[in-house]
Amino acid sequence: MSRPGFVLEVDAQTPSLLTLAGDKVGLGRFGLGTKVVYPADAVPSADPVRLIDAALEAPTGTDALERRLERTTKLTLVVLDHERPRPRMRFDVRRTIVERVLEVAARAGVDDVAIVVGGGLNKRWSPVDMTRVLGDRVATSFLPDGRIESHDITERGVAVGEVDGHPVAINRRVAESDLVVSIGAQYGHDDRHPLTKGIVDAATLSRLGAPGAEQSFIDRVCGVVHGAVDIFALQAVLGQPYLSGGLRFASRREWEWKVPDQIAFAVSRQLVAAFPKPASQALHATPVADYAVVDVVGGDPGDVFTEAAGVWQAANAVEVQGRADVLVTGVWGGAFDDGDPVGSPINAAAHALNRRAGSHLGTPFVRDQGVLVAFHPLSPRFSNRRQSSAADFFAKVLPETIDPAEMGEFEERACADQWYVDLYRKQFADHPLRTFQTWYRVAEASRSFSDVIWVGGNRRTADLFGHRAASTYADALEIASNTVGRSPQITYLHGPGLPLGDVR
Amino acid sequence: MSREFKSWASDAKRRRGPRITLVSDALRFFGRRMRRPAGAPPEVAQPTNRLGWQQLRALNLAGLFAPRVDLEVVGSDALVGLDTPFIFAANEAGRLDHQLLRIALPRRLRPGARRLSRALAKRHNIVVFSADPHGGRLVGEFDTVAAELAKQHSVAVVPVGIVGTFRLSQTLKLRLVRKPKVSVRFGAPIYARGQSIEDVTREVQARVEHLVNEGELSWWEVERRRLGGPDDSPATMPRWRRLWEQAAPRPSEPQRRRIWR
Numbered sequence: 024m025s026r027p028g029f030v031l032e033v034d035a036q037t038p039s040l041l042t043l044a045g046d047k048v049g050l051g052r053f054g055l056g057t058k059v060v061y062p063a064d065a066v067p068s069a070d071p072v073r074l075i076d077a078a079l080e081a082p083t084g085t086d087a088l089e090r091r092l093e094r095t096t097k098l099t100l101v102v103l104d105h106e107r108p109r110p111r112m113r114f115d116v117r118r119t120i121v122e123r124v125l126e127v128a129a130r131a132g133v134d135d136v137a138i139v140v141g142g143g144l145n146k147r148w149s150p151v152d153m154t155r156v157l158g159d160r161v162a163t164s165f166l167p168d169g170r171i172e173s174h175d176i177t178e179r180g181v182a183v184g185e186v187d188g189h190p191v192a193i194n195r196r197v198a199e200s201d202l203v204v205s206i207g208a209q210y211g212h213d214d215r216h217p218l219t220k221g222i223v224d225a226a227t228l229s230r231l232g233a234p235g236a237e238q239s240f241i242d243r244v245c246g247v248v249h250g251a252v253d254i255f256a257l258q259a260v261l262g263q264p265y266l267s268g269g270l271r272f273a274s275r276r277e278w279e280w281k282v283p284d285q286i287a288f289a290v291s292r293q294l295v296a297a298f299p300k301p302a303s304q305a306l307h308a309t310p311v312a313d314y315a316v317v318d319v320v321g322g323d324p325g326d327v328f329t330e331a332a333g334v335w336q337a338a339n340a341v342e343v344q345g346r347a348d349v350l351v352t353g354v355w356g357g358a359f360d361d362g363d364p365v366g367s368p369i370n371a372a373a374h375a376l377n378r379r380a381g382s383h384l385g386t387p388f389v390r391d392q393g394v395l396v397a398f399h400p401l402s403p404r405f406s407n408r409r410q411s412s413a414a415d416f417f418a419k420v421l422p423e424t425i426d427p428a429e430m431g432e433f434e435e436r437a438c439a440d441q442w443y444v445d446l447y448r449k450q451f452a453d454h455p456l457r458t459f460q461t462w463y464r465v466a467e468a469s470r471s472f473s474d475v476i477w478v479g480g481n482r483r484t485a486d487l488f489g490h491r492a493a494s495t496y497a498d499a500l501e502i503a504s505n506t507v508g509r510s511p512q513i514t515y516l517h518g519p520g521l522p523l524g525d526v527r
Numbered sequence: 528m529s530r531e532f533k534s535w536a537s538d539a540k541r542r543r544g545p546r547i548t549l550v551s552d553a554l555r556f557f558g559r560r561m562r563r564p565a566g567a568p569p570e571v572a573q574p575t576n577r578l579g580w581q582q583l584r585a586l587n588l589a590g591l592f593a594p595r596v597d598l599e600v601v602g603s604d605a606l607v608g609l610d611t612p613f614i615f616a617a618n619e620a621g622r623l624d625h626q627l628l629r630i631a632l633p634r635r636l637r638p639g640a641r642r643l644s645r646a647l648a649k650r651h652n653i654v655v656f657s658a659d660p661h662g663g664r665l666v667g668e669f670d671t672v673a674a675e676l677a678k679q680h681s682v683a684v685v686p687v688g689i690v691g692t693f694r695l696s697q698t699l700k701l702r703l704v705r706k707p708k709v710s711v712r713f714g715a716p717i718y719a720r721g722q723s724i725e726d727v728t729r730e731v732q733a734r735v736e737h738l739v740n741e742g743e744l745s746w747w748e749v750e751r752r753r754l755g756g757p758d759d760s761p762a763t764m765p766r767w768r769r770l771w772e773q774a775a776p777r778p779s780e781p782q783r784r785r786i787w788r
Contacts, residue, residue, distance in 0.1 A: 026568050026571060027568075029566065029567065029568060031564055031566065031567060032566070034564070034565075036562065036564065037564055038561045038564075039555075050555070064571075064573075066573050067573055067574075067575035067577065068575075068577060069576070069577065069610055070577060070608060070609055070610040070683070072683075072716075072718055073718075073720060076718070076720070076721070080721075113579060114577060114579070114607070114608040118608075119608060122715070126715075158604055158607070159602070159604035160602075160604060160605060160715065265573075276567065276570075277561060278561040278562060278563045278564065278567070279563075279570045280561065285552075285556040288552065289548070289549055289552035289553055289556070290549070292548045292549075292552060293547070293548050293549040293552070296545065296546040296547070296548045297545045297546070297547075298545070313575070313577070422529075422530055422532075423529050423530065424529070424530065425530075482533075482536040482537060483532070483536045483537065485536075486532050486533050486536040487532070492536075
C-alpha cells in the first residue's frame with residue numbers, strides 16, 4: 024500500500040518545488056500559503072498474477088471465466104486502449120491479463136480465439152505496438168495468422184441496436200463472438216464506458232462526444248452494447264507513475280531526494296539545455312513508468328467499470344480543504360503526447376484543463392470564474408503523420424471559431440476527408456474526430472475559468488485559444504490579480520502524477 | 528479569417544543557444560539537507576523485485592568465455608515482469624547444462640544449485656534439474672522439490688528446455704568445422720498457488736518436455752497441444768539419431784547478406 028496523497032501548505036521553510044513545462048523541468052518557489060497537492064506516492068509494481076487469478080476465479084456478478092468457456096466458444100479478447108495511461112506502462116498489465124486469460128482458454132481447449140484492440144478514436148496499433156504491449160508470446164502466437172486486429176472505426180460494423188433512432192454498430196468480430204473478455208487499465212475516475220468507446224463505429228463516437236452530449240444518451244448506448252454480447256470484463260486499477268532512470272526525481276517528493284536523484288535532476292536539465300533536441304527527445308518523448316497494480320476487478324462489465332473507478336478513487340483521492348482562486352499546474356509533454364517531448368498545444372490544453380484540472384470528485388479545485396495558470400510553451404508543433412488533422416484544425420478552424428457549436432460543418436468535412444481517413448487507417452494516425460472532440464472538452468472546461476494563463480506560452484497560440492500568455496509565474500499572477508485580487512488562494516497540482524481532488 | 532487577434536501577440540521563435548545549468552544546480556544542492564515539511568508523511572522504502580528488459584539486456588561478458596558453442600537463447604521475454612527470485616526447472620541433458628544456463632543469463636539472474644531454500648530466502652534464483660532421462664526419453668523425471676519450494680516461498684517456477692548439450696563435453700573435444708549449437712529455451716512461468724504439489728510437478732514436467740520439443744511451434748500451439756492434444760514427444764529414439772538431429776543445420780538461421788561478393 025502506497026502513502027496516500029496530501030496537501031502541503033507552503034511556508035518559509037518549504038524547499039523549491041518541482042515544476043514541469045513541456046520538456047523543461049525546474050525548481051521554483053511558490054508564494055506563502057500556496058496549497059500544494061501531492062498525489063498518492065508512486066511505488067514500483069509487483070507481479071499482478073495473483074490479483075488477476077483472483078479476479079478470474081471470483082468475479083463479481085458472474086461465473087468464473089473457466090466455467091464460461093467451452094471448446095466451441097468463439098472467444099474474443101478486447102484490449103482497451105481508449106484511455107491511455109501516460110507515461111507508458113513499463114510492465115503493461117494488459118499483457119499479463121491477456122496471457123492469463125489465454126492460459127485459461129487453453130485449459131478449456133478453446134479453438135477460436137482472436138484479439139481486438141479497442142482504441143476508439145486513438146491511433147490504431149501497428150504490429151510493433153502489438154508486440155510491445157502484448158509481448159512476444161502473444162504476438163508470435165496470434166499475429167502471423169492475423170488473429171490480432173486493431174479496431175477500425177471507419178469500417179462498417181455490425182448494428183446491434185438503436186438509440187433515439189441512431190443505429191449503434193460495433194466491431195464485427197466482437198459482435199459475432201460467443202464471449203468477449205474486455206481487458207483494460209483504469210487510470211482516472213471518469214471513464215465509465217471504456218469498452219463502448221473502444222469498439223463502436225465513427226458515427227456513434229461522433230454522437231457520444233458531441234458538444235453537450237447527454238449522459239443519458241451515453242448510458243443507453245452502453246446499455247445496448249453491453250446487452251448485445253456476452254462480456255466478461257477485467258479492469259486493472261493502476262497507481263501513480265513511478266519514473267526511473269534520468270527522470271527518477273520526478274516521482275519523489277523534493278525533501279526525499281537523495282544524491283542520485285539530485286544528480287539525475289541536474290544532469291537531465293543540463294543535457295536538455297545543452298542539446299535541446301536529442302536530449303529532450305531521449306528523456307521526455309517516450310518515457311516509461313512503472314505503475315503499481317492496486318487491484319484487478321473482474322466480472323460483469325457494468326459492475327466492473329464502476330467498481331474499478333471506485334477503487335481508483337479510493338487509492339488516489341486527496342482531501343483538499345476549500346476551493347482556490349487560482350489553480351496552478353505543470354503540463355509535462357511526456358504525460359500526454361507519445362513521441363513528442365513538448366506535446367502539441369491542443370493536447371497540452373486538454374491535459375491541463377480536462378485531465379488535471381478536471382480530476383476531482385464533483386467540486387472543482389478552483390471556484391467558479393477562478394483562474395487557471397499552466398506551465399507549457401504551447402509551441403504550434405504537430406506530427407506530420409500522426410497529427411495532420413490537428414495541425415489543419417489549428418491552422419484553419421480555430422482562426423474561424425473556437426465555439427464547438429459552430430464546428431459541425433468542419434467536423435463533417437474532416438471526417439469525410441479521404442486523406443485523414445487514410446492516415447488513420449493505414450498510417451497509424453489519430454482519427455480527425457479526436458481533435459474536434461478534444462477541443463470540445465477544452466472549450467467546455469475553459470468556460471468555467473475567467474482566465475486561462477499559459478506561463479512561457481506562445482502568445483499567438485494562447486490568443487488563438489482565447490487564453491492568455493505570461494512570461495513568468497509572477498506575471499501570470501499579476502494578470503490574474505485583475506479577477507482574483509492581490510492575495511488569491513492558490514492550489515498547485517504537483518508532479519507528473521494525477522491527483523484526484525476531494526475538495527471540501 | 529473571421530476572428531480578430533491581438534496584433535502584438537508575436538509568435539516569433541526565441542532561439543536560445545546552449546546554456547550551462549549544471550553549476551547552479553550543483554550549488555543549489557551542495558551542502559544542503561532538505562527537511563521534511565511539517566505535515567508531510569515520512570518516507571517509506573520502495574523495493575522493486577520485478578525483472579525488466581534492462582536487467583535481461585545487461586552486458587553479459589560470460590558469453591565470451593563460451594566461444595566453442597553457438598548459444599541460442601529463446602523466450603527470455605517470458606521472464607519480463609516476473610518478481611525475483613524464481614526457480615528455474617531445467618532438463619538435464621549433459622554435464623555442461625548448468626554452466627550454459629548461467630552463461631545464457633545476466634550475472635544478477637544466475638541461479639545456484641545448492642542450499643536451495645536458503646538461496647531463495649536470500650532472494651537469489653535457483654535451478655532444479657530433472658533426473659537423467661531413461662528409456663530414450665529426452666527429459667528425465669522432475670521430483671517435487673521445485674513445486675515444494677515454489678509453494679513454500681511463493682515464487683514462480685520458470686521451465687527451461689536445454690537442447691543440444693547431450694554429450695556436449697565429448698563433442699567439444701573434437702576438431703569441428705562449425706561450432707555445435709546449443710539452445711536454452713525459457714517457457715511461461717508456472718504459479719503454484721492453489722495447485723497441489725503433484726499438479727505443479729506434472730505441469731513443470733510437461734512444459735519442459737514441450738520446450739525441448741517446441742521447435743517452430745508458437746506458445747499458443749504448444750499450450751493447446753500440451754493441454755488437449757496428442758503427446759507428440761518422441762518416446763524412444765536411438766542415441767545416434769538424437770545426436771544427428773542435434774547437429775542438423777538450423778532452418779530458421781538467416782543467410783548473411785553480402786553486398787560485396
